[in-house]
Amino acid sequence: MGLLCSRHKRGNQATAEENARAADIERRIEQETKAEQHIQKLLLLGAGESGKSTIFKQIKLLFQTGFDERELQSYTSVIHANVYQTIKELDLSEEGSSKYGLSVDNKEIGEKLSEIGGRLDYPRLTAKLVQDILKIWKDPAIQRLSDTNYIPSKEDVLHARVRTTGVVEIQFSPVGENKKSGEVYRLFDVGGQRNERRKWIHLFEGVRAVIFCAAISEFVKKKFEELYYQNVTCDHQDRVFKIYRTTALDQKLVKKTFKLVDETLRRRNLFEAGLL
Ligand SMILES: Nc1nc2c(ncn2[C@@H]2O[C@H](COP(=O)(O)OP(=O)(O)OP(=O)(O)O)[C@@H](O)[C@H]2O)c(=O)[nH]1
Ligand SMILES: [Mg+2]
Numbered sequence: 571m572g573l574l575c576s577r578h579k580r581g582n583q584a585t586a587e588e589n590a591r592a593a594d595i596e597r598r599i600e601q602e603t604k605a606e607q608h609i610q611k612l613l614l615l616g617a618g619e620s621g622k623s624t625i626f627k628q629i630k631l632l633f634q635t636g637f638d639e640r641e642l643q644s645y646t647s648v649i650h651a652n653v654y655q656t657i658k659e660l661d662l663s664e665e666g667s668s669k670y671g672l673s674v675d676n677k678e679i680g681e682k683l684s685e686i687g688g689r690l691d692y693p694r695l696t697a698k699l700v701q702d703i704l705k706i707w708k709d710p711a712i713q714r715l716s717d718t719n720y721i722p723s724k725e726d727v728l729h730a731r732v733r734t735t736g737v738v739e740i741q742f743s744p745v746g747e748n749k750k751s752g753e754v755y756r757l758f759d760v761g762g763q764r765n766e767r768r769k770w771i772h773l774f775e776g777v778r779a780v781i782f783c784a785a786i787s788e789f790v791k792k793k794f795e796e797l798y799y800q801n802v803t804c805d806h807q808d809r810v811f812k813i814y815r816t817t818a819l820d821q822k823l824v825k826k827t828f829k830l831v832d833e834t835l836r837r838r839n840l841f842e843a844g845l846l
Pocket of ligand 1: 616734761763
């Protein structure tokens with residue numbers, strides 16, 4: 571833009587100015603490229619609902635600014651939508667958690683209603699069914715969410731579910747007990763739906779590590795490892811293959827896991843630089 575605007579100026583002065591500006595832009599691009607080189611890019615991959623965005627949110631909470639009031643509030647509509655979408659899951663979630671699951675007495679009703687909700691033709695609404703619906707409505711898990719003053723907590727946001735479309739990124743430097751790692755990471759969160767693939771595939775080659783989110787059994791882990799080593803090409807021999815088990819909802823565990831990822835990558839960097 572700046573270069574185009576100065577076109578109307580006449581004489582050497584304008585040219586000198588233009589040259590200076592062009593040099594300045596070039597210097598800035600160079601600086602930015604150099605700075606970019608220090609950033610380690612990490613890509614979160616995995617099927618839909620495998621917890622990629624949950625990890626992304628945890629990283630934001632752990633190593634970045636977290637959620638401000640507005641962001642928390644913006645999740646209210648998501649959480650309310652989740653209630654309608656997942657009344658079924660409310661009764662199946664973790665034992666004893668009255669916040670995210672229906673109370674034990676109401677589980678059976680929850681199951682019955684969600685089964686009815688899934689039918690193609692609904693039965694006539696009887697007095698008994700209305701009573702059941704009222705009971706569910708009064709459950710603390712539901713009441714809490716319908717309070718007019720309700721503002722989602724961090725935990726609620728972690729439990730909230732929105733399908734990701736496109737690519738979302740965050741840049742951070744992990745902080746340990748009392749010090750920063752020194753590494754700067756850029757984490758990419760992408761959609762797990764098949765039709766999202768074309769939006770992130772270009773990132774694949776440029777990333778330092780792929781963090782694969784999946785519920786993985788010992789058997790699948792072995793198979794995965796076998797396949798990886800059978801298929802690794804010369805170009806990717808410097809890629810590290812490691813499996814860490816974590817629960818995306820458990821902040822402490824995610825922090826520990828990320829520290830391990832950070833350590834592995836830092837050691838790898840030193841090794842590649844010939845320092846180790
Ligand atoms: N019980 C349980 N639920 C989890 C765990 N991790 C994530 N969830 C929940 O499962 C859902 C996962 O959703 P996301 O993190 O949005 O999944 P995603 O991989 O980003 O999905 P897409 O964006 O559609 O590709 C959320 O409702 C989470 O709260 C976990 O370890 N245990
Ligand atoms: Mg997602």
